[in-house]
Amino acid sequence: xxxxxxxxxxxxxxxxxxxxxxxxxxxxxxxxxxxxxxxxxxxxxxxxxxxxxxxxxxxxxxxxxxxxxxxxxxxxxxxxxxxxxxxxxxxxxxxxxxxxxxxxxxxxxxxxxxxxxxxxxxxxxxxxxxxxxxxxxxxxxxxxxxxxxxxxxxxxxxxxxxxxxxxxxxxxxxxxxxxxxxxxxxxxxxxxxxxxxxxxxxxxxxxxxxxxxxxxxxxxxxxxxxxxxxxxxxxxxxxxxxxxxxxxxxxxxxxxxxxxx
Numbered sequence: 001x002x003x004x005x006x007x008x009x010x011x012x013x014x015x016x017x018x019x020x021x022x023x024x025x026x027x028x029x030x031x032x033x034x035x036x037x038x039x040x041x042x043x044x045x046x047x048x049x050x051x052x053x054x055x056x057x058x059x060x061x062x063x064x065x066x067x068x069x070x071x072x073x074x075x076x077x078x079x080x081x082x083x084x085x086x087x088x089x090x091x092x093x094x095x096x097x098x099x100x101x102x103x104x105x106x107x108x109x110x111x112x113x114x115x116x117x118x119x120x121x122x123x124x125x126x127x128x129x130x131x132x133x134x135x136x137x138x139x140x141x142x143x144x145x146x147x148x149x150x151x152x153x154x155x156x157x158x159x160x161x162x163x164x165x166x167x168x169x170x171x172x173x174x175x176x177x178x179x180x181x182x183x184x185x186x187x188x189x190x191x192x193x194x195x196x197x198x199x200x201x202x203x204x205x206x207x208x209x210x211x212x213x214x215x216x217x218x219x220x221x222x223x224x225x226x227x228x229x230x231x232x233x234x235x236x237x238x239x240x241x242x243x244x245x246x247x248x249x250x251x252x253x254x255x256x257x258x259x260x261x
Contacts, residue, residue, distance in 0.1 A: 048120065111127065
């Protein structure tokens, strides 16, 4: 079996003696703790996460079998190949395929929440390489023409100061050398998806997106990037908008996948 792709993060970068001495001095004055478990941290390149918690993040990686369409992890039996899940058999999503790095739980969910809600933009330097590794497990760069992030509503973007999905998409674009384009707009504000039922999620994001520049995506193969995928309602709504705008094909890539159970 071929080894799974891994792309180094800032945690893997070599640290000079001077940097270690400087970090040690800072820790004496301003000791830093892991924001997940409160363990002491060695230096700035840890990005606020201790080695034990980071190892736990890597262990949350999704492995086959999974749905060949929506990417939902499925119960594993010996030598069980990927296959369609029940939901996709009944109704195929508009996107060509979806993949995620890991399960949206424990340390990985905490890291994404820190990026999303607490302004820790530096965490993209950890999550971006995970996204790249997940990409190369399923695709190659010559299968796509554009990377498009799932947009926030302008008001939410102003309040937050940034779009975490765009930061992740930009990191991926640099890693795989596929151009990034902001060709989607969120045309109406939506409620947070957390706590909504499956049907409420679909209605919440129905017709929430519009392709802003159809001439730029006509006939293009697009990779749609977001931080988390749960039921796929947001991804489906955004993918439909791109397809309605003339995209040839839309696939979806997220850092994490949440699901029932």
